[in-house]
Amino acid sequence: MSIQELCTVRDNRQLTGSVFALTLEAPRISSAAAPGQFVHIACGEARLLRRPISICQAHDGLLKLVFAAKGEGTQWLSRCSAGDVVDVLGPLGHGFDLSALGDRPVFIGGGIGVPPMLQTMQAARAAGAQPTAILGFRSRDAVILEDDFRAAGTVYIATDDGSYGIHGFVSDVLRAHIGAFTSVCCCGPKPMLRALAEIAQAAGIPCQVSMEERMGCGIGACLVCACALKAEDGAVRYGHVCKDGPVFYAEEVQW
Amino acid sequence: MSIQELCTVRDNRQLTGSVFALTLEAPRISSAAAPGQFVHIACGEARLLRRPISICQAHDGLLKLVFAAKGEGTQWLSRCSAGDVVDVLGPLGHGFDLSALGDRPVFIGGGIGVPPMLQTMQAARAAGAQPTAILGFRSRDAVILEDDFRAAGTVYIATDDGSYGIHGFVSDVLRAHIGAFTSVCCCGPKPMLRALAEIAQAAGIPCQVSMEERMGCGIGACLVCACALKAEDGAVRYGHVCKDGPVFYAEEVQW
């Protein structure tokens, strides 16, 4: 069920040079939100399209979103401050399937793909699993949400330049520890997801990936957010990230 | 000399249901402004065109504008509040010619044409004249700036419905008192200006009118703000409100 809610900004704080944590008062959306879902936010009257942002946390009537100020829309969002009102659609899409994680799932995020893994990991822990997180960042400056993840389980941090944590990619960390896990859930750049999916497949454990695509409606009506999936006959068919996803089982995806 | 200045809003207050008085910190524009000139204000990133607004008062580094919130742009402006920054071009155009007012000029404003007459009347008084104002409004609710005008000289107020002051039009008031004046300066709807110009002409006194037209550049480059003037051979030629005006001698105008 999609909800359109006018949300008052409770707080907007800068986590790194370009990453912001936005807390919205969103009683209706937050109470309906499931891990891995996203919201679609109107970013000022000068831009027609909403911006899709994953839900990082949803509780107590609040919605926490963590986003990078990249282009015009997210920059607009980064300038919102407490008391401002933003128009939010959500919760949207199809989040992580928590039913088949096993008792030692691993949650992997790369860069701005890290935030949606938090709520997911917390949910797994609440359901009794012993979750691990593998978080990848460009460098020490880019590390976000470390404490929140540590509170939810074991955490490995990898940086591309070695300035913090393990020097390397999240895929290196996964490969090194793959035997310890019962399933993989991940979000990040497509090449990273693909690499992780291959490792999981080789190890024979299920892997769920959260995909990104440019969106129009955000709810499944316009068909612009096509994601190439494997059709039954092995050919391509297009699913839609906003409705069928953003989370897919890796084996469904035509990489 | 046109100046582009980023002005901080000092104050924005509602005078009537739809009329606002906006005070801007505009040290450069205000010190260059002459009575009857206008500014061209950018009204938010969603609208391409600036809005022309007459200067109501300019002193001490401040610019006071009084405007009606009508369409999208002026509504945006009406929502600005102290501390906001607005992008202003000004002072623009060609104001009232104060050199030939005589010692008993009358300043006539109709509705939202009232504000620009204030600075003009004050300037005439400062130059030693004994100015009168005739201000016309729809009804009592619409009366603005009365005290400011009273401080500058004699004031007649007329309302269309008779709910305040004289019941009738500013043209009625002018006609009744025309013998008392040495010149007319006026701003308001075109039919009003035309009526006033005819009365002044019949009385043989000079009449200056402040015209309105839809604008692009506001500085004379795009030629969209055409105002039909009398060419020497009696035919029409187009002057431009933003540069040749907004103030014209009534006899120049092709009504």
Added chain:
Amino acid sequence: MADLRVNFCGVELKNPVTTASGTFGFGHEYGEFYDLGELGGIGVKGLTPEERLGNPAPRIAETPMGILNCVGLQNPGVDRFIEEQIPFLRQYDTRIIANVSGTTVEEYAGIVEKISDADVDLIEMNISCPNVKCGGLTFGTQPKMVEEVVSAAKRVAKKPLIVKLSPNVTDIAEIARAAVSAGADALSLINTLLGMRIDVESRRPILSNIMGGLSGPAVFPVAVRMVYQVHQAVDVPIIGMGGIRTGRDIVEMMLAGASAVAIGTACFADPMAPVRALHELEQFLDEHGIASVTELTGGLRI
């Protein structure tokens, strides 16, 4: 309370507000936000004789007050539409406008014939999709081809046939006349204007298909102009579309000559757009003492 009903080619629309094909799926999604029965009609995603996959992503790019799309007519095919979607849509008290495309004259005639036998109210023939390479664009831009394809379709159409025009032409009135002389019962316009965006970092087109169709408020003045020109040129009713967001936009489009309107891209910004605009329209009519919305059509004063 103004009378909002419009008689469109003999089909009564409860009000002139419909949805633009391709922006509204088959209604399920926006149906979560309001009762689809509030709308005058629902234009469904463009249908083709067989299922179409559409183009790869990215299929959308943002532009100033507009968007480009290159969906490429992804749809399940007309048969599955008839089987799976009509029963859903028929639950609502609204008109079904089936939007159909083909790549040859025969395909157009075939799909129009098939959809004629199904339980839809109006047939909108899209001869103007810029995202389908063979056929579509060419049909809509050449008067001769327009005549040929519309004649063939009209011969087999058992429901009112609306022909949807492309704005990517030198003379829209000429195309409109061709369609009407070939038997179009009504016209709808505009489809999207061909446009392009480039990502300056990668130096690649943003859209997978290089070019795509521009829609949204940016095109509104072009749409109003074309509706005006077409209304001057022909005598059939028009569904006006292209950038409509508000009730006042509807009024403007109807004054230019439209009998009904469609709202598309505005839904992406605001899912409530069609019903919000409808209520604004109603309010405008009441405030202006206009008894029937039909009084607006072609009410422009020159």
Added chain:
Amino acid sequence: MADLRVNFCGVELKNPVTTASGTFGFGHEYGEFYDLGELGGIGVKGLTPEERLGNPAPRIAETPMGILNCVGLQNPGVDRFIEEQIPFLRQYDTRIIANVSGTTVEEYAGIVEKISDADVDLIEMNISCPNVKCGGLTFGTQPKMVEEVVSAAKRVAKKPLIVKLSPNVTDIAEIARAAVSAGADALSLINTLLGMRIDVESRRPILSNIMGGLSGPAVFPVAVRMVYQVHQAVDVPIIGMGGIRTGRDIVEMMLAGASAVAIGTACFADPMAPVRALHELEQFLDEHGIASVTELTGGLRI
């Protein structure tokens, strides 16, 4: 620091940023805001053989991220331009692009011949003004007429001849080919798209001329598309215009195929637009290690 110079038909522009005809008068007004010598060239208001009064007001209407205008080529006539304006413009270290129009083939040839003998650097022949009823629009939309008028002008032109194309056509590449085969040394595009707005209160068109030309950011994706199509179709340099506001917009237009650009409507929103965009362009080139701005032209990767 990147090299910003562009050799345009043998004329060196110090940078690719020029101003769009009709939006910049003869330079006096914007010259109060910055040194006109900062620009690569100045496109002046469209000139006709005789003085033209233009259309009555209103001549402008706002649209979502665009404007409509119907100035109707108000100008003092080419003789007074030569006498009064060239001396002013020559004070600045920038190129003068004289924009000329006529209503017959003979008039076009006549004005091109006359301006050729004056001290201007480039001649831009506007065969596409939508606001002049006889001539203008028709010339620019029919390949045959384009060939005829361009041939006649080329025969007498002693300066590089840029032909300015109308976007209101079915196939811009066809028009571009006609102009080039008739001798155009360069092309500029796009002129304005025909549009219309109606005041819903008075039910009258906002513009005195009913319809007018759409410009500004709204048309940018259409302009990029047409520059791309024309760059694919012909081999002459292109001045790209239509909705450019920023340095990144310039990059996008050049990647599509433009050798230089013109900025028009953006000046109304920000009088500094051309110089601001130029500085942004310079910064983009430096940040991306691009040695010469000419590397951008046609640099789109498909």
